[in-house]
Amino acid sequence: MTNHTTYSNAGSGDVLVFLHGFCESTEVWDAFTKPLQQKFRTIALDLPGFGNNTPSGSTDYSMEGMADYVKQQLDQLGVKKCILVGHSMGGYVGMAFAEKYGSLLSGLCLFHSSALPDTEEKKDNRNKTIEFVEKHGVEKFMESFIEPLFFSENRDRLRQEIALMKKIGTATPQESVTGGLAAMRDRPDRSAVLAAAEFPVLFIFGKDDGAVPLDKALEQCHLPDNSMVYFLGQTGHMGMFERTYETRKAIEKFAETIYG
Structure with missing residues (x-):
């Protein structure tokens, strides 16, 4: 049985579902979703292996397995239709969800994410990272992993946010870190799912994002x-x-365009 702290569920009306990225948790959405709750019902889920959702026993870290988990949670929460907002790895899960359960989507937002598979170079990097984590542990990995996710000139003003990300990341079990890396490495190309999408898609990209190049x-x-x-x-x-402000407004306008 899922511990209730593995998701947040607030507001009422049309539903926006938020999926966090790799080594993140629902916490990254706490402040972000609050203003949206005046107009929408917002749900944020801890994906299997992350945040408070660290079940004992084996976990399916594949994007398809995580998409199935999202479907189960939405069924339990009585959600029939939603806009799914996926950050980074959450967007990969969103793409797997779109492929399997597209009829449940009113819209999809890829937030610093992609339908494309890893390049050979990126796969190689994932393998090296898995080796590093197995050798040196999660805490050591977080020392070099978090800061580069932020544009260099934003880091000083976002010290607190960087500290939050490190705290969430460091609390992630090692097997979730290595399992998540392997699952992202092995995910297929889902550009055909985008091309066939019968729902609107919102893309949010950072021009200085090393993880999803321009x-x-x-x-x-x-x-x-x-x-x-x-x-x-x-x-x-x-x-x-x-x-x-800008990214929240973009999601709000996208939702209003869809939901009216």
Whole structure:
């Protein structure tokens, strides 16, 4: 049985579901979603292995397995239709969800995320990271992993947010870190899912995001029949902290366009 602290559920009306990224938790959405709760019901889920959702026994870290988990949670929460907002790895899960349960989506937001698979170079990097984590542990990994997710010029003003991210990341079990890395490495190309999408897609990209480079962003944002695209300068991979107002407004407008 899922511990109730593995999700947040607030507000009422049409539903926005938020999926966090790798080594994150629902906490990254706490402040971000509050203003949206005046108009929408917002649900944020801890994905399997992350945040408070660290079940004992084996965990399916695959994007498809996580998408199934999201479906189960939404069923339990009585959600029939939603807009899914996926940050980074949460967007990969969103793409797997769209492929399996597309009829449940009113819209999808890829927030610093991608439908494209890892390049060979990125797969190689994931393997090296898995080795590093197995050898040196999660805490040591977090020392070098978190800061580069933020655009260099935003880091001083976002010390608290960086500290929060390190705290969440360091609390992540080692097997979730290595399992998540392997699952992201092995995820398939889902650009065909974007091309076939019968719902609108919102893309939010940081122009200085090392994880989703600009050329990869441009490769996919024209694929859906109906897409809105937001490029943010001086923004890395963490728009919910780096450009809170702008990214929240983009999601709000996207939702209003869909829900009326």
